Amino acid sequence: MKEFAYQRAFDVPGALALLDAGSDARFLGGGTNLVDLMKAGVERPARLVDVRGLPLNRVEPTADGGLRIGATVTNSDLAAHPEVRRRYPALAQAVLAGASGQLRNMATVGGNLLQRTRCGYFTDVTRPCNKRVPGSGCPAVEGEHRNHAILGASGHCVAVHPSDMAVALTAFDAVVSYETADGPGELPLTEFYVPVGDTPHRETSLPRGALITGVILPPAPVAARSRYRKVRERASYAFAIGSVAAALDVEGGVVREARLALGAVASRPWRARAAERALTGARADGEAFAAAADAELAAANPLPRNAYKVALTRNLMVAVLTGLAEEAAR
Ligand SMILES: Cc1cc2nc3c(=O)[nH]c(=O)nc-3n(C[C@H](O)[C@H](O)[C@H](O)COP(=O)(O)OP(=O)(O)OC[C@H]3O[C@@H](n4cnc5c(N)ncnc54)[C@H](O)[C@@H]3O)c2cc1C
Ligand code: SF4
Known part of the structure; x- marks a missing residue:
């Protein structure tokens, strides 16, 4: 595993400044996906900026009757929240259907949205993979693809997105909010993830270096x-x-x-x-x-x-x- 520096951020401007401060840096949520990928050599950041100390760990009602979920809310806290269970039960069920209790205690909402595919070729650095190394090929098309896509795939990549939580959020028209050095932004989840096309390495329309700050659930009786x-x-x-x-x-x-x-x-x-x-x-x-x-x-x-x-x-x-x-x- 490549050596890396570790820094903690305690407010949003500080997190953006730390990420922007030079060498190849990544935000770190619970680390349950990113650290695994670093161990496998798929991800090789020089610096990690831990965002778990940011004040983004609350689930709050919005003025119009929806909910705002902070990006560092853990998957466990999200699934247990009484308003999530009452107003959006499928979301609580989806989160509880994922991973294990220990992982859900660590995993954050922001990290869950950005977790990478579980395609075995993607995590095996000895194999070609267009998502990991653009232009290297997609062995899954002719190879192991039992769990791969049946809708919206392209010949360049047939992998599926692994998140359970994101499926429920998509059904409820969730909107991702983020901050960049140039200011805040919002993306409906249906536009946050981009079609695979011929650029499978590009998975979202989140601007480079953006920090996910939360997810807004519009009211949906x-x-x-x-x-x-x-x-x-x-x-x-x-x-x-x-x-x-x-x-x-x-x-x-x-x-x-x-x-x-x-x-x-x-x-x-x-x-x-x-x-x-x-x-x-x-x-x-x-x-x-x-x-x-x-x-x-x-x-x-x-x-x-x-x-x-x-x-x-x-x-x-x-x-x-x-x-x-x-x-x-x-
Ligand atoms: C054994 C195992 C089984 C699992 N089973 C399931 C399952 O059944 N269903 C399921 O849905 N998931 C499953 N998971 C995946 C798990 O849900 C994810 O690993 C987890 O949600 C990722 O969250 P994290 O906070 O740990 O992300 P991290 O690993 O910390 O980060 C993931 C990515 O998000 C980026 N990131 C994190 N926070 C932010 C932010 N605020 N802004 C911008 N970028 C950010 C990081 O830079 C990184 O690229 C499983 C994982 C494991 C290890
Ligand atoms: S399906 Fe996608 S992730 Fe899997 S090998 Fe092909 S390009 Fe890589």
Whole structure:
């Protein structure tokens, strides 16, 4: 592991100044992803600026009835927060479905959003990988891709985004707030992650050197009836092979509003807009749920060894929507 310097920041201007102070530096949240990648030689920063001492560790209501989540709130604190559990239950469920208790105690919201893919070629520095070394190739297309993308991929990279939390945030129209030396900015999560295209090494539209300061959840009454369901190869401590965050508002047996996002299917959390459109105004029954899933997955383009994900995701969407509709009917 390459030697590196370690510095702590205690306010936002101080963190930006430390990052900007010369040698190749990176912000450090809980370190649960970055430090692993440094040990593997994938990341080689000369300096780490620890942001856990910043005053960004609160979950607070916003004036319009949403929530503002600070970037250094730990995954454990986020999942346990009473307002998150009450107003956005799928978000609490998604966070609890990720990693382990010890990891969630360390991991931060900012770090979770920026965690890197778990593609085995990306973390093996002896292999080519367009995401790690642009232009070197993508061995996953012809090789091991069982857990790779079925939507929105390109021939340059077929990896999926690993975050559970980001899937629920995407369903609820979350907005990422950040600070740079030039001032603050905001990015809806659907624009924060960029399509993979021919630049898989460029994963977000966050300006270079920006510090994520928080995530804003707009008010969403529909989110109070929401669920996150994750399928993985073992019961805990494993990444998703498919996941769904969904919220449903049903009145008189008809869907008034639906929110849906999918995980482990694309290089970014996948907002299922075609399914949402198909659901709005439809009867809240199995036939409509299957039709909505099919509308979304019509764009799926699986690889030879991950076609199972199309059926898995379809079944997951139908099961989650059915559960929410049954709850609404009680
Ligand atoms: C064994 C294991 C199992 C896991 N299972 C799951 C799982 O099932 N589901 C899941 O979603 N995740 C899982 N994870 C991933 C885990 O959730 C992430 O490692 C964690 O959320 C990253 O947060 P962190 O604060 O530790 O980030 P760090 O490792 O500290 O940082 C990650 C990246 O974010 C950057 N960064 C951090 N904070 C900021 C900021 N405020 N502004 C700008 N940049 C910042 C860092 O520079 C770095 O590039 C697992 C991890 C492990 C090790
Ligand atoms: S899928 Fe992406 S991360 Fe994996 S080897 Fe190909 S380029 Fe690298």
